[in-house]
Amino acid sequence: MSSKSAMFCWLGAIFVAPPCLAQDKVTTIRGSFTETHTRLECDCNPTTWTQNFVITLSGKNHIREQWDGRNNNNVTTSAQHESDLGEARGSAIWRVAGPNRLERTVVFKQHVQKMTITTAGAQCTLDVRFALKPGFTDMYVPRADNGEWAHFTLPRTTQTSCEIF
Numbered sequence: 001m002s003s004k005s006a007m008f009c010w011l012g013a014i015f016v017a018p019p020c021l022a023q024d025k026v027t028t029i030r031g032s033f034t035e036t037h038t039r040l041e042c043d044c045n046p047t048t049w050t051q052n053f054v055i056t057l058s059g060k061n062h063i064r065e066q067w068d069g070r071n072n073n074n075v076t077t078s079a080q081h082e083s084d085l086g087e088a089r090g091s092a093i094w095r096v097a098g099p100n101r102l103e104r105t106v107v108f109k110q111h112v113q114k115m116t117i118t119t120a121g122a123q124c125t126l127d128v129r130f131a132l133k134p135g136f137t138d139m140y141v142p143r144a145d146n147g148e149w150a151h152f153t154l155p156r157t158t159q160t161s162c163e164i165f
Helices: 003-012
Strands: 027-037 047-058 062-071 076-084 092-098 101-107 111-120 123-132 139-142 149-152 156-164
Touching: 027 111, 027 123, 076 092, 123 156
Parallel strands: none
Antiparallel strands: 027 047, 027 156, 047 062, 062 076, 092 101, 101 111, 111 123, 139 149
């Protein structure tokens, strides 16, 4: 069974390991998205972030994430996480969202980020959306450069890419 076939079996299974996963194949998806937002407490130019990720699906429902990001002010971030599908890791959780769809939801203090990977054959597409929680008008998160909490406009995704290999 190819790693792409294992991927489709993975996405069709919701926390139950079908026979096609017994072979413990590994599927890797690489993607990126670019988003723009503005800090509200200053007369700042918009900040544009490009977030790159590699997720590796393995075992019965295991997912490993590697992230790196860079903004137009040359601030960089990186992170690595591991969990099982459906298992919350901090404020983030990966789920099977339907046939050929994998979804990552991250719940922040005032907003939610939803990332959906949809597969079709050997191709994938990425959709990244941000939404404010009820009652909020902006997002309130730590700044990447100094960790201080600040208010920002809700990000707007301007570009995405996705690849299965």
